[in-house]
Amino acid sequence: MRPFRAAEALLLTLLLALATACGSRLPESAFAGRPTGSAGGEPLRVGIITSATSPVGGDAFTGPREGALAYFAALNADGGLNGRRIEPVTCDDGGSGVGNTACVHELVDEKKVFALVATTALDYAGAPLVDRAGVPDIGGQPLGPAYDTYPHLYGIYGSLAPRTGSSPGWNGVLYGGTEVYRYFRAEHGAGTAAVVSYNQAASAAYARLIVEGLRTEGYKVVTEQVDFALPNYRAVAADLRAQHADLVFDALDSHGNARLCEAMDEARVEVTAKVTNVQNWNAAVPEEYAKSPVCRNALWVTGSSRNYEDTDQPAVRAFREGIRGTLKGRPLAQWQLEGWAAAMWFTDAAKSCGADLTRACVERFLNRPEPYTADGLLLPVRFEHLAEPPKTRDTCMSVARWQDNHGWVTQGGDMTTNCASVPQIPYRP
Incomplete structure (x- = not known):
């Protein structure tokens, strides 16, 4: 549970649906550029589903995909995953449930991807199919309740919910903290x-x-x-x-x-x-x-991730160096950093398996009790499967303010220490 991240995204989804009452789009998909790392085995296919041509238009939802592709390109240039090249396969679901289901069929059933990474889908209608196939979906953006529902889906912000596949959260109820409001009251009066x-x-x-x-x-x-x-x-x-x-x-x-x-x-x-x-x-x-x-x-x-402007951090510098050649005039964005972190998360999970790479092994890494931080790019991410929601929770957050000539300037100290114990408020997605 994070401070209403899923609720924010769900709101955007519904607003877009209202504003653009248009028909469904069929997905447009293409292979990313062929990896160039050394080949120590068959390439490992990883799928990336994005609502790239969604009703909102432009590049609003492509940031996580850009970050993930940049990470995999850097990984392949450095020799790949235990000697194997990563072959990312992208699919644009057009922002519709029909298109999303078609992308899932294409990537999971036809392309036989090993995992999904950095999913950013306005209508994740294909989530039950991904879960039923046992394909781990790692580091997706929670544009809806799927990542608090299905056990094989691992959202970028983590989850404490049971995730049994029957309903989101706890019997259809999710929870979010008040840390944002606490911060501005405590720090700025x-x-x-x-x-x-x-x-x-x-x-x-x-x-x-x-x-x-x-x-x-x-x-x-x-x-x-x-x-x-x-x-x-x-x-x-x-x-x-x-x-x-x-x-x-x-x-x-x-x-x-x-x-x-x-x-x-x-x-x-x-x-x-x-x-x-x-x-x-x-x-x-x-x-x-x-x-x-x-x-x-x-x-x-x-x-819930480290400011992309914090170049004093080695992990941020590595991200900015890796993303630089792929931007092609597009602005830097925090979602790109989170997509990079999602790809790193998959890679670290796969590396933990050594030569015995299986989906079950990858998910053991994801479900381990130790939190994951992507070398400090993310606040500690956990999947705890709690039977009952907590009434309060110790929650941290990153804070930044825009300043002309400086960009987004981090506020409140390091995100790992900018924390508070706050109440958890229920809501229905």
Whole structure:
């Protein structure tokens, strides 16, 4: 369990579905470039499913795939996995359940991949098929409840849930902590927080979840709702100024966030933090928030992986060196780092098996009691299969703030020490 990471992603999925009511797309797949490492045996095929041509468009969900491909390319250049080349096979599911199921059939049934890595699927409809086939899915992004449901799926943030395959979490209920709200209250004295949402079911439901967490941590909460089709962000900004909000959280899409920031700058609203999530943790901030320099420099992000700007860390330097040649003009992004970490996780699990490489051996590594950190790129990841959810949990997080000319600057010290024991709040995905 992490601080509502799955809930954030599920909200985005539902908002995209509402905004783009269009038909299904068939998957487009292609092999990645042929590995160049030394061949000590047959290449080992690994599948990567991505909603690359999803309704949101652009490269919104390709970051984990880019990071994983860069890691495997570097691994192959260094001799491969115990002398075997990794052959990554990619599949674009188009952001639809139909396309996702087709990708699973292609990779699992036709291409016979050994494992899946860094899955980033808006609608992971094929998850039951992956689980039934016993194919380990390692380091996927939880854009829905699948990684808290199926035992052969291992999300990038870990899980404490039973994962029996019958229902998500504990009888359909998941839990998230209040550490984000605790941090801003304890470290920055924030007392009034605004939550902005659309008048749309998924957005409103996620906003209520944020409100509950904020109130649990003792905040005065101001709720703002805008019309999904014709949002009046100027009215919201005016009220934020009148209410003297310290923090702004939202249940909006990325476009809505940018427009809200523009309105806040126009109304001269200055806050301690405009808090966003890991999906917006990238180097494209100057372009996306070009019209709102004040709000732009109040953007904060929280997550469960080490800031890609922390180049004093050897593991971050290795990632940036490895990803450099594959970006082709695209901005650096935290999801790329997490995709790199996912590929490293698979590799470390496979290396632990030596010459006797089996899926069962790989999963023993994933299920071991020792947490995994990908050389410090991730907060400790565990899969504990608890029968009952904890009421409180010691939880750590990484925090960064955007600053022009510096990028995302880490705040609050090292992520492994930026921790608190916080209550766990239930929600239904």
